[in-house]
Amino acid sequence: MPSSKPPSSPDSPDSPDNPDQPGRPDQPGSPDQPGRPTPPEAPELIWLRPERTGRGPRPAHSRDSIAAAAIGIADAEGLDAVSMRRVAAALGAGTMSLYNYVPKKEHLLDLMLDAAVAEYRFPAEPSGDVRADLADLAHQQLAIFRRHPWLPGLVLSRPGIGPNALRYTDHFLAVTAATGLPGGTRMEAMAMFNGFLCQFAQYEQTAAAGAKWQAEMVGYLTQAAMSGQYPHLAQAFATAGRPADPARVFDRSLDRVILAVLTPPGE
């Protein structure tokens, strides 16, 4: 139904023939009398709302194009610059028209998130080497996070699971199937895996963003270490060598995460 969205197509403003199937029968909610003025109950989850109902004029935009516009703004100016007005203006639409596509701004963020997740390229089949497959997944994810610096924060703050996130989940489950671990355990492992990557990417960004911030942080930490109030911190500082190569830190930490993922939970 939804995507199979090649990311190479930036945005086709109106694909003239978009034979989508509106055939979704109805909400499984409360069977209402016909002719009720209020729709029974719109789902909160945007993925449960059909993109198009088939009545009335054809929408001038699509979820994909809206997400692409928002992502463009976020990539260029940060997530804070993504406002309903900005996105609508980027689409050439009136501000309030956006609310025909997206009931709340949160849902716009959900669209952005899932559109970004569409950038993964999964192999058709797991290679058989679980560690290698997970490492590949991790490096892809890090690359996507670097392309979209706002993404880690979004992933960490929202529980959204769109169609593309489901594809990611499915792939992760496929890759880890060989471990023999039960499905629930592998889902928990995925959450850990994901969380680690988000945090690492976020750390990377804050470190890279401000030289001033970094300098202040170093000053603050050394001052704290010298104060004598934090002896173990001081000792860690004293024994630390050079700042360590970030790529090495990533691979090292990733190894540990993968280890945790692959270990059977039974004590």
Add this chain to the structure above:
Amino acid sequence: MPSSKPPSSPDSPDSPDNPDQPGRPDQPGSPDQPGRPTPPEAPELIWLRPERTGRGPRPAHSRDSIAAAAIGIADAEGLDAVSMRRVAAALGAGTMSLYNYVPKKEHLLDLMLDAAVAEYRFPAEPSGDVRADLADLAHQQLAIFRRHPWLPGLVLSRPGIGPNALRYTDHFLAVTAATGLPGGTRMEAMAMFNGFLCQFAQYEQTAAAGAKWQAEMVGYLTQAAMSGQYPHLAQAFATAGRPADPARVFDRSLDRVILAVLTPPGE
């Protein structure tokens, strides 16, 4: 994420008579003549600003009382309810007076974060059982997160390190000293440990918050599983037993995290 945005100063509306400061050197950072009205450079990190300089009237509030007021609001009504106006009103102060204590709202969040971290109760010395100490730390942290539902999101979104966070760090380093791992590795391990706890607490909350959300999610996932597009997800669903006890899930996942923490990184 948010900052790094130059003020841009589009236009000062109209200052009819603004006689002083004709040659305002504008951005700080330029070495000024002595006796210049602008202070040389205020640090961005709030912990590097002295709480009190000793001149002028005594402030009517303290960082602690401000943080306590903000935390009270956040606990009762969520982090979104914490606005400068609300906090100032809770203190019985004018809105703009708050800016004498906190240069930006971000720093108010930093104060809140560190005040919440102050709730830890660390033993004077590590017990010698690293796993047990870490498990205790984790359970304390989870309890704090449950007391302050807004905290995990803050911790995940801000790199702030206040004095109490330093105390936490020091304790973690003390506990893990027995592993013999180098300081840098233990810091990375702490980040993983922390991140896991934040994410778990956050998941716990979103799951507990909305029965409707949960119901929709289950419907969405089962529908996705039945669609045939996500075979491994479907299989995981099919083989899953009952929803599993959350406390068990926590302890199980915690075990894996601790395992990852304690494992030497060298392959």
Add this chain to the structure above:
DNA sequence: GAGCTTCTACGTACGCTGTACCTAGAGAAG
């Protein structure tokens, strides 16, 4: 076709946000 219904587009307006800027006045330093 007519007529009804349902959708889209979008302007206006409201309450809220963070905060720049300014005026008073308190109190320590010289």
Add this chain to the structure above:
DNA sequence: CTTCTCTAGGTACAGCGTACGTAGAAGCTC
């Protein structure tokens, strides 16, 4: 004493999310 720095707090502004209402297009049923 004077002088200077600090604090308290009001006013104002640009921008936010979005509730609400109107106008008209497009599909369904007859």
